[in-house]
Amino acid sequence: MKVVFTTESHEEQSNSNISKSNSFSESYLSMLDGVILNVCKSYVKFINEKKSRELLQYLYVLLQDFESKKFFEFLNAQVTSSTSNSLLDIFEKLLAQWLKDDQLSSVYVIDLIFLLLKHANVDEKIAILDSLLKISDEQVFSWCLQKSLSFPYKQCPILQKWLKKPEIGAFFVEISKRIVVGKCSPELSLILKQTLEENEDEELFISDQVLQEIINTFVGVLLSPLKYSTTLDVCVRFCAHIAGAIYTEKYKLSHGSSLLLSLFRLSCLTNCVGDSITSDTVWEMKNVWQDxxxxxxxxxxxxxFKFLFIEFSDIIEDLVLNRNRKEDFDLGFLVDKIILLVKSIHSGNSLRISDALHLILKRDFLNECEKQVSYLCKKAEYVKGRLSCPYEELAFVEMESEFSVSNYFFWSHLTANIFTTPLPNKGNDDDDDDEEGGGNEELGTKIIEYLSEPEEFVIASIYSIALAKSFVENFKNTKYFEETMQRYISIKQTIKDLIQTGTEQFRDNVEESLCKKTMQEGWIWAEAIHLFYSEIRKKKLGFAYIDLVENYSDEIDSEISVVHLGQVFSESLTYDHVSYDLMPLESVICLRSLLHCDEIDVQIAEVFGKIDKFKADKKFLLQGDSFTWKDYQILIEVIRLMSSIIEQNGDLLSSARWDFTVVAYTTWLENVLKMNNQFKKIELEALLAAMSNLFVAIRKHILYLYKQLPYVAKATIDEWKNLFAADVHRFNIELWLHFVEYYQNEHNVPLRDIPLLQEFGKLLQFLDYNCLFSKKDAKTPKWTKLVEKCCSLLTHPLNTLQLWSYNLLMVLLPGLVDIDSNSVNSNTPHATGLTIEHFKTTLIHTEEIVHSMLLEFRLGEDSCTVQPFTDSYSYTFSYLLLWDVILCLCNLSSTELRYQYADWIKNNDFLTKLLNNLFRLMPTEVLHQNSTKVKPYANLFLEKFSNSYTGSFLSLHIEHMVCWTYYQTLSQLPALVRQWWSVTESKVSQIVERVTSVYVSPTLCSQELSDVIQHEKKFKNMTVKVYPNVREVVAIYTVDEAQMELLITLPPNYPLKVPDIQCNRQICGTSHRQWILQLKTNVLHQNGRIWDGLSLWNNNLDKKFEGVEECYICFAVLHQGTYQLPKLSCSTCRKKFHSACLYKWFSTSNKSTCPICRNLF
Known part of the structure; x- marks a missing residue:
């Protein structure tokens, strides 16, 4: 490596080269600028001349690549001929004009304007932006907004301020409204989303006021999802985007909570909006509000936090209270959302869970609902005698709506489900794997453990179970029975599992709290503690009772709790468990509860001694002016005791006590009638219910004596019959008429009245028709009035009152048959015709309504399921009840009278409509049955429907009535059914035949054959053999050594097809054909049974061989309708005729001559 040291001469040379290079660059750039300026000038010129948008794009690209303020200044000088350096001129004289030109207006002009804005000063920017506000073209204006929200322009403070202008805010609000109605372009939607981004100062690009207006617009959609079903999905996604932007650690709730709450509310209802929202959107919405x-x-x-969760709680309450408007509302779905809400708190701050749960679950409406349902159940238990109220009056609580019952048990169910859901432990909270409250949570802590007072909530749930149990026992025939029954089962199992899986300390705390509450309150709390020990903790009830009374005596606020515990635990108690002193009235109550115990003669004697003291007061017989609550309770409890003794063991009553009971009952009944203006008092309701039960007990006892000990108890029976029965029946019927007058126009009978109506209705079934039809007592209301009132009450909306009329009519039927029979036998018709005529108006009325209801259903193909507690159900129920009355009338009547009833039905064309209606109401499984489902539905035909006041009235009950009515119709009116079936279209005919052959024919064949077997030994000259396996009857008539044999074979679809009747052997020439024809006619056309036909055939033969002359019109000895012998003879030819045959001859021939000799008869 070489190191070179520079010298000063080298540095000077280097600096000189750099200077030359810079000079060259500046010269080049200057020339390039000139070229670009000229190109720009040319672009502008050609744009103006050619109106070319394409050149606008090129101009924008060129200026963007060589962006400089001098380009705009040059263009300003050259193009606009402006002498000033203000960039505003080029905007106004060039760019603004291009925007106004339809041929040039485009997004590239806006791009050029925003390039210009970069180099404009503050005043110029403001002026240009203010000009843009005046643009009327929506698309051009949207381009402006889109550009202003893009980088880097959105960082400009002036633009940020401009975006918050009212005009622009109004445009943003308009965009939100268009999104709601589905008329917004994707570009505008994107612009609105961009406004929700934060700038460098962590602020949104729109004002708070505009943001609130947009939120309000979308909240309206979330609150009415079904109204905006087509745009709901888009709106929810937008709301999720807004929520993510406005609910941050910085803003918290500064923009309000309405959007958050609306998202939660819609999340709770997504199962009710169908396909209006996709699963992805639901997931996005859920995650947003959870986060x-x-x-x-x-x-x-x-x-x-508490204030926010009050709002969440209000939403949950509103959803529950208004769920009746949402048919698909699902408790489990709502529970899942509440649990997700709790889990969201858990992942943020688990210390807040207890506060949130208290706010959610402890609602003011729940206290009101609990008071109303508690009063309803208390009153029912009191009126029916299961719980007594000896000390102070039961405080009245008005029920605002029957829906309060549903609300209360719905909330109890919801609460129980929430309690038992575990939350994931910290560090194991994975929302992605925790869809809708599921996930891997085995090791989590149950939500109830986060509560500060879990025992309070648990015993409240146990109390709700006891209320539900009481409700389903006392109000089976009401609208919310089925729902409450399901909730009762579910809540009980949930709480049972919760307690049994809890710690021993937890169970002890719950037990202690429940015991204290029971001893303080009594009533249904006694049921609650009984349920707790019997079904949850599985303790021996006798020991549990002793522990309660002894260990928690300090908690007793009223002696009522001990009385109620004794009644509720009575089956597990003996007198050994009663360790405390009893007041006189308490001893009466205690004896009634412990009548099942052995060796209680001493206690009975003691109690009757106390009753003897009660009798000394004239108020005991309801004589006097003013009665206290205690006066009534003494009387009520004594009556209840008498009823229980008579029902459970009448032998415990001595003759003197029996006499006292019957005499006192008659006196009470007479005196209570004088108080009919006070019957709405709860104490009078309990008294009437107790007296009704006493009447039932007395009547049962009399019937028992009559059947089992007629000779031993003859004096008792005669005494009742001769001295008391008439007055007792008259008083009870007058009571019944009073109730009918009160309720027949009262279509909305409150739930609180039902227990009395149920109890009083029981006595109707035990009335003696002989007393009601007696002519000895002129004061007894006429039977015609009773039938009239029954018919008017039959169409009442309350099923209990409908059963009142039905049960009383069933009691009256034997008397009605007697009247008609006497009229027919004496040939003196009743002034109003047959008694069945009294049903005509009601039958026509209900028939028309049911028929119109079923018109849209195709006969034999469609099946109508009648929903309970609707007008359709009430009228269908009354229609079928009335038909059962008519068919029972036929069943009780003689063959001749049945023929007249059938003729009346046929002439009025009632049966055709009935059968058509039945096959439209019959269950689909019956109409189109398969072999695996025959047996379950066979019972619907063979077992009579329940007429109990405490039964449930569901769609299945109507189906049962329909099947039973068809069976009864075939049994009583086979010929009329056969005629209807023979003229129905082929497809319907096949269905009817299949249903009959499978469900009805086997039983009817068996009954016919059994009927013949029962009577086979009653004939003198005829022997009868029955072969059930082949459905055959062989009758052999013997005279001396000659025999005549008749073979009757029942078809598989009997009685739709007539029996095959053959005479294999004859002994009397050709006249036997007339008798066989008469037998066939009896079976085929006159609804006669096989036994009736055989009896007719046998009697004809007997009379023939006894020498009785035949009628010369019908050629039979016995008339096939009246079974009378020929009595009327012609004075000329001496031929004899039946009176009925001769009358028919006269009326059809319009002559009064003898059919044989033609002389005047």
């Missing part, structure tokens, strides 16, 4: 919540839980003060 924001996580950040805010760290950055906000505790007060700010």
């Amino acid at each position: 924001v919540v996580s950040m805010l839980s760290k950055e906000l003060s505790l007060e700010e």
